[in-house]
Amino acid sequence: MERSLKNVLVVSFGFLLLFTAYGGLQNLQSSLYSQNGLGVATLSTLYSAVLLSSMFLPPILIKKCGCKWTIAGSMCCYVAFSLGSFHASWYTLIPTSILLGLGAAPLWSAHCTYLTIMGNSEAQKSGKLSKDVVNQYFGIFFLIFQSSGVWGNLISSLVFAQTPTQETISEEQLLSCGANDCLMATAASNSTQPPSQQLIYTLLGIYTGSGILAILLVAVFLEPVKDKLETKGEKRLSSPTFWSTILSTFTLFRDRRLCLLILLPLYSGLQQGFLSGEYTRSYTTCALGIHFVGYVMICFSATTSLCSLLFGKVSKYTGRAALYGLGTATHLSCIIVLLVWHPHPTQLAIFFLLPGLWGMADAVWQTQNNALYGALFEKNKEAAFANYRLGEALGFVIAFGYSSFLCVSVKLYILLAVLSLTMVAYGTVEYLESRATGEITAAGKKTIQEEKGEMQTEM
Structure with missing residues (x-):
């Protein structure tokens, strides 16, 4: 097995183990800790910390510690969150969520930087296009990583399936599920009996063990890597200063x-x-019960995982614009269905179908967004991926922040509006890139013609 692929697999399986724990725990927050809105408050705090971390930490840690040890150290923050959940309260979940948030941005920025460097290195050896190899590596990563949702949710479903028989949900209560849910996060989603504390401890023990294995895997088997762009003739004469490293995240916005x-x-x-906050609580838990959350989210994780590998391979044939079009059309359709659909236990297939379609579109965002940032900002990878995490964290903060104040229907309309604006902005970037490429090509042809003209004159 080639060295680059081996390292990609080590990173991928490390994230698989880590997010088997964290992903399953995140999906249960809004349902498991719905009292006084503790669950969504925890997630909102967590991503607020990610937002703060994205501004400062990734470039500094990656430069000082390297990608490998930044990944390993950041994983420890995730394990701390699992440990804090053993005694869930405002005094344990909020501090550990802040710690996790501070480690999340460096973790993802280091992973994206690592895969981009590995892809560029392999492309130089094999004579392939860098963007194709990087796309392929991100596809492999997300195939393995996104399957963590399958295992994490399967574990939670099997553990919580031992809960005593659930009470029947009344027709009157079903009327307040789905887009009609305006009870917010402070009210219990339904009258079903919650899991026992013993079952919760069992689940947390499994998740904590999985996180520890992830740290050991990365620390022992992942090879350190250096960016070859800096090892050739373009090597920097001096190391960047502390403040210039911090400001690199912000100065990139001049682009x-x-x-x-x-x-x-x-x-x-x-x-x-x-999906993890509203769909799990207002649709699944409200109409089916918390023990169905894991099974429903398995559909999301499985489709995201498989489609990530597929999109990573076909992108070089279809181009990224076609994949973005597919993702946009799929999410628009799902949002419209969620707005008009009235969830009912007899419509079991729909509860699984929607997360599956949602996951297919999510695979587009995950693979193509990361590859796009790596391709457009190759010389400023650390700062670019830090900005990517900053933007994604801001999205999570907004989603969980207004969770307790807005009806589900309003949140869906917000998604609809933001998706439309996002695709207009993306189309503008593609237009600018194609125009710039055209100008470079035209300039190259002009130079060749001038050289031919000079040669003919000399003759």
């Missing part, structure tokens, strides 16, 4: 492409926040 593209990660955060 108008980044200003337009910031809507992509913003929408990515909003749509993921809606």
